[in-house]
Amino acid sequence: LSEEQLYRPNFHFTPKANWMNDPNGMFFYNGYYHLYFQYYPDGNVWGPMHWGHAISTDMVTWVEKPIALYPDEKGYIFSGSAVVDADNTSGFGKGGKIPTIAMFTYHNMDKEKNGDVNFQSQAIAYSLDEGLTWEKYADNPVIKNPNIKDFRDPKVVWDEVNEKWIMVLAAGQEIMFYSSKNLKDWELLSNFGENIGSHDGVWECPDLFAMQVEGTDEVKWVLIVSVGKGGYNMGSATQYFVGDFDGKNFTIDPDFKNELDTNNASWIDYGKDNYAGVTWSNIPDTDGRKLFIGWMSNWQYATKVPTEKWRSSMTVARELKLTKTNNKYQLKSVPVKEISNYISKTVKKNSINIEKGKQTLLTNKKLIDFKSLDIQFTIKNLKEDTYTFCFDNKSGDAIKFGLNNNEQFFFIDRMVSGNVSFSEEFAPKISKAPFTTTENELEVRLLLDKTSIEIFYNNGETVMTEIFFPKNPIEAFSVQSENFNIEIENLIINELNFN
Ligand code: FRU
Numbered sequence: 001l002s003e004e005q006l007y008r009p010n011f012h013f014t015p016k017a018n019w020m021n022d023p024n025g026m027f028f029y030n031g032y033y034h035l036y037f038q039y040y041p042d043g044n045v046w047g048p049m050h051w052g053h054a055i056s057t058d059m060v061t062w063v064e065k066p067i068a069l070y071p072d073e074k075g076y077i078f079s080g081s082a083v084v085d086a087d088n089t090s091g092f093g094k095g096g097k098i099p100t101i102a103m104f105t106y107h108n109m110d111k112e113k114n115g116d117v118n119f120q121s122q123a124i125a126y127s128l129d130e131g132l133t134w135e136k137y138a139d140n141p142v143i144k145n146p147n148i149k150d151f152r153d154p155k156v157v158w159d160e161v162n163e164k165w166i167m168v169l170a171a172g173q174e175i176m177f178y179s180s181k182n183l184k185d186w187e188l189l190s191n192f193g194e195n196i197g198s199h200d201g202v203w204e205c206p207d208l209f210a211m212q213v214e215g216t217d218e219v220k221w222v223l224i225v226s227v228g229k230g231g232y233n234m235g236s237a238t239q240y241f242v243g244d245f246d247g248k249n250f251t252i253d254p255d256f257k258n259e260l261d262t263n264n265a266s267w268i269d270y271g272k273d274n275y276a277g278v279t280w281s282n283i284p285d286t287d288g289r290k291l292f293i294g295w296m297s298n299w300q301y302a303t304k305v306p307t308e309k310w311r312s313s314m315t316v317a318r319e320l321k322l323t324k325t326n327n328k329y330q331l332k333s334v335p336v337k338e339i340s341n342y343i344s345k346t347v348k349k350n351s352i353n354i355e356k357g358k359q360t361l362l363t364n365k366k367l368i369d370f371k372s373l374d375i376q377f378t379i380k381n382l383k384e385d386t387y388t389f390c391f392d393n394k395s396g397d398a399i400k401f402g403l404n405n406n407e408q409f410f411f412i413d414r415m416v417s418g419n420v421s422f423s424e425e426f427a428p429k430i431s432k433a434p435f436t437t438t439e440n441e442l443e444v445r446l447l448l449d450k451t452s453i454e455i456f457y458n459n460g461e462t463v464m465t466e467i468f469f470p471k472n473p474i475e476a477f478s479v480q481s482e483n484f485n486i487e488i489e490n491l492i493i494n495e496l497n498f499n
Pocket of ligand 1: 022038078079080105152205
């Protein structure tokens with residue numbers, strides 16, 4: 001099988017060729033979801049950064065467009081965001097055309113080589129053709145570097161309450177909050193991050209947004225911060241904070257502090273492969289969703305994964321939800337509902353009782369093509385046992401996941417999932433996520449797409465995303481318990497088709 005056949009995902013965005021990292025500048029406008037991305041068009045490892053571009057009508061299938069932003073004498077184009085400036089606050093709109101404004105970081109290599117610390121600054125560009133082509137602002141940078149070495153990844157949001165633009169920026173291991181009336185002149189409001197969160201690496205790619213707590217009238221602010229090192233399973237990962245923003249300062253909610261783990265952090269995804277994710281801007285109120293996408297890789301090994309033609313893909317787009325149960329705030333994520341438009345076949349079982357030991361649930365011979373699957377089920381009457389689900393193939397490669405309910409953790413085990421030797425940090429051990437519940441059942445939803453698995457437990461309360469590189473296509477799905485039979489209800493296996 002060719003690299004394309006074996007490894008190119010069916011429904012996770014990958015560039016046709018060459019290197020990609022963070023999602024950038026996502027906005028929705030006139031029926032299209034825009035996705036820009038850190039892109040190096042001349043090689044399959046990180047290099048001088050551009051913004052690549054793709055569009056979609058449903059965040060599931062993507063069409064790649066021409067490169068949107070090229071590096072210039074001021075620097076490489078690092079991560080950033082974009083907003084639709086419907087009221088033309090920036091004045092870039094002409095002839096009644098609504099401008100879209102992108103804000104990004106210039107990374108100046110010459111200054112960096114010189115040993116200067118002020119090599120990153122913030123700049124803007126505008127588009128009058130719905131994000132296809134961009135004009136950089138002549139007076140860039142709009143925020144000069146105040147002598148902070150890591151000073152990047154501006155995310156602009158519209159603050160409805162205070163009627164101004166707010167921008168969050170990663171600065172060293174803190175977040176800086178700015179505001180502006182016109183997207184050109186920016187004023188520093190406050191800093192956040194001392195003594196809270198994971199500080200094992202540099203902070204990157206923040207996002208800030210208000211969310212209604214599900215089922216209540218309460219509105220809370222969520223601050224997302226990616227951290228280059230120090231994820232729950234090592235490497236890069238994305239943490240979040242729940243609190244309040246008064247137009248100037250972000251403060252953590254006291255009820256959220258209880259939820260921090262031993263790293264002093266809460267993670268949006270406990271798997272190793274969801275980084276630098278942020279949300280779409282300009283989603284209409286009639287939709288109202290908070291929509292998120294992440295880069296499905298990890299800086300530990302992203303440049304070494306065994307694909308040649310392109311490197312890395314995005315996660316599935318996800319809807320975020322904020323909940324409060326037992327006095328605890330949690331940011332949940334689930335795949336966007338649009339994915340169900342691609343279901344081509346379904347196998348359903350209302351209730352099954354499975355003997356302990358390894359039991360096959362489904363093989364390739366049964367109707368279903370394993371290339372892209374959306375599976376859900378509920379495990380009833382959880383016992384003190386280990387539940388291991390496994391996808392495998394004829395070469396014996398196996399990607400395993402499940403729940404160790406003796407020691408109370410979820411896991412993904414990709415140690416024998418195929419090619420794992422390209423990096424010692426790819427699969428040194430199983431990845432874990434804490435499991436705490438008072439219920440004795442567990443809901444599981446997962447997406448499988450040739451080289452990735454995304455698992456959403458209890459409606460997205462705990463999420464684990466990981467990639468893998470089997471030597472042959474996956475062709476069987478099995479389950480195993482050690483000491484007790486497994487009771488499974490409402491097993492739904494959906495085959496997805498994108499042709
Ligand atoms: C995150 C990151 C950003 C930066 C970009 C450079 O993965 O390091 O902080 O803007 O990648 O490509």
